[in-house]
Amino acid sequence: MSEEATNEVIIKLEGLSKRFGYGDAASYALKNFNLEVKRGEFIMIMGPSGCGKTTLLNIIGLLDTPTSGSYLLNNEPASRISPRLQARLRAKKIGFIFQNFNLIPNLPIIENVALPLVYSGYHKTRRLIRASETLDRFSLKEKEYYYPYQLSGGQQQRAAIARALVNKPEIILADEPTGNLDSRSSSLVMEELKQIHNEGNTIIMVTHNPALTSYATRVINMLDGAIDTDIKTVKDSDLPVPVEKKTPKKFFKKRKNNSKKKKGKK
Ligand SMILES: Nc1ncnc2c1ncn2[C@@H]1O[C@H](COP(=O)(O)OP(=O)(O)OP(=O)(O)O)[C@@H](O)[C@H]1O
């Protein structure tokens, strides 16, 4: 069989280093780090505390910059993406699940979850409906008008995950998303991630739980800021392919019809 039918590389890190501090106090969170990620991969990253996992996700998610080396996002050097476009990419294409949940305390959770949709162009009612549906998938619908402080830690975490996934981002960066969850909530979250992955989206997830690696297509173990082992459990040619986005097509058809009508009238 030919090998050409594989998804494209969307993330490429080459000789990447991240140093914190200077002089005698300098230490490297990432050292000469190399990684290529193809669309549709579900990567789990494991490794001891302090080995650089969060630093890596922050750099991939454009929240931090490397000290040296190169990072290509969709073949574009990340350093050359304007701050404005970076903000848009973070809002529309990248979903973050942070180690601490970062919910906004003075907004009810439905509005927290609706936040990433502000850039979607949808009207507020539509955004709240979508947020409510997403919360329902995480068994939080009955709490949607609670404030974060009125939720348990695990519920807050599920709300934060709902927020990261509400606009179906193409790249999901998840830092121990199931860390504080009981097994039922944990499988809820993993099944949701699995579904999003099956639709052709890319997931990079940090976990300390080896049992979850069954969801992954690739498992990377890090040690002292570098890759220790890197094992693909699914062939590149078997990675899911993105489902076609419906909106632009419909939009196109509608416009075509309209222009025909107009022509006919003339
Ligand atoms: N802002 C910072 N200033 C200085 N050092 C930092 C900073 N952020 C991270 N580090 C250091 O970089 C190293 C890697 O940190 P990082 O948070 O990436 O680890 P991690 O693998 O995510 O660990 P954990 O599993 O505990 O979350 C650590 O030694 C940490 O002390």
Ligand SMILES: [Mg+2]
């Ligand atoms: Mg971390």
